[in-house]
Amino acid sequence: MNSLHILEPATDEACCVPASPPALDAEDARQRALVFKALADPNRLRLLSMVKAGESGESCVCDLTEPLDLGQPTVSHHLKILVDAGLLHREKRGTWAYYSLVPGALERTAGLLTGL
Amino acid sequence: MNSLHILEPATDEACCVPASPPALDAEDARQRALVFKALADPNRLRLLSMVKAGESGESCVCDLTEPLDLGQPTVSHHLKILVDAGLLHREKRGTWAYYSLVPGALERTAGLLTGL
DNA sequence: CAAGGACATTGATGGATGTCAATATAGATG
DNA sequence: CATCTATATTGACATCCATCAATGTCCTTG
Numbered sequence: 001m002n003s004l005h006i007l008e009p010a011t012d013e014a015c016c017v018p019a020s021p022p023a024l025d026a027e028d029a030r031q032r033a034l035v036f037k038a039l040a041d042p043n044r045l046r047l048l049s050m051v052k053a054g055e056s057g058e059s060c061v062c063d064l065t066e067p068l069d070l071g072q073p074t075v076s077h078h079l080k081i082l083v084d085a086g087l088l089h090r091e092k093r094g095t096w097a098y099y100s101l102v103p104g105a106l107e108r109t110a111g112l113l114t115g116l
Numbered sequence: 117m118n119s120l121h122i123l124e125p126a127t128d129e130a131c132c133v134p135a136s137p138p139a140l141d142a143e144d145a146r147q148r149a150l151v152f153k154a155l156a157d158p159n160r161l162r163l164l165s166m167v168k169a170g171e172s173g174e175s176c177v178c179d180l181t182e183p184l185d186l187g188q189p190t191v192s193h194h195l196k197i198l199v200d201a202g203l204l205h206r207e208k209r210g211t212w213a214y215y216s217l218v219p220g221a222l223e224r225t226a227g228l229l230t231g232l
Numbered sequence: 233c234a235a236g237g238a239c240a241t242t243g244a245t246g247g248a249t250g251t252c253a254a255t256a257t258a259g260a261t262g
Numbered sequence: 263c264a265t266c267t268a269t270a271t272t273g274a275c276a277t278c279c280a281t282c283a284a285t286g287t288c289c290t291t292g
């Protein structure tokens with residue numbers, strides 16, 4: 001906090017009362033930043049919205065590759081990042097890999113923001 | 117969507133019905149990604165939480181520099197990114213620059229997620 | 233078993249990003 | 263005006279990241 005909530009000493013030193021302990025320790029911040037890193041790419045946001053919009057709740061890579069203007073390896077790479085961030089779930093059935101939203105993941109991530 | 121919600125044609129082609137139009141056009145996705153890019157750094161998350169925790173709702177750079185383990189120019193740089201993203205507000209009073217949360221910004225950003 | 237298809241992995245590359253040291257700016261103060 | 267202090271800006275540098283081409287893996291099907 002800075003100390004103008006009651007008064008300043010009237011002399012100098014009006015500022016620079018080091019803010020309360022960071023309120024978010026370095027490790028916690030690092031963990032949360034990982035999720036936002038996963039969201040910090042336009043194509044990954046589009047992937048999430050496409051998976052969410054899919055009627056069955058699932059989409060396979062080939063469904064997702066064409067609408068974006070990206071190669072298949074790039075889409076696989078983005079999907080892996082979203083899975084690692086805990087936002088998407090991956091299930092391999094036969095030749096295809098089906099991706100679906102992890103239930104509640106978007107809401108929990110939203111809570112990371114409002115609960116800062 | 118992929119067509120297993122009722123049945124597969126039993127033959128081939130079970131997959132690869134290109135997902136509905138991306139549900140999020142490229143430009144919209146790019147804009148949203150900008151906000152999440154601003155959040156995708158541990159030190160910026162800590163800055164946000166410190167500003168929010170400040171009793172007066174404001175913090176100056178010198179309040180924020182010490183708790184993090186960063187130089188002053190680096191903190192100024194991060195703060196600028198948060199301002200550009202529309203998350204923080206900057207007001208210069210005298211020698212000091214006071215940063216405060218833009219009211220509702222975190223909630224609106226959270227809405228970007230749940231409303232994907 | 234051979235061939236083909238769906239997806240993942242690897243390696244390379246250009247571009248973005250976080251950090252710092254040095255410097256600039258601008259307000260306060262003597 | 264000269265100096266000090268708080269903050270911003272610039273330039274450099276190392277690292278990370280998005281993308282692609284090439285290749286590998288695994289399943290299916292003939």
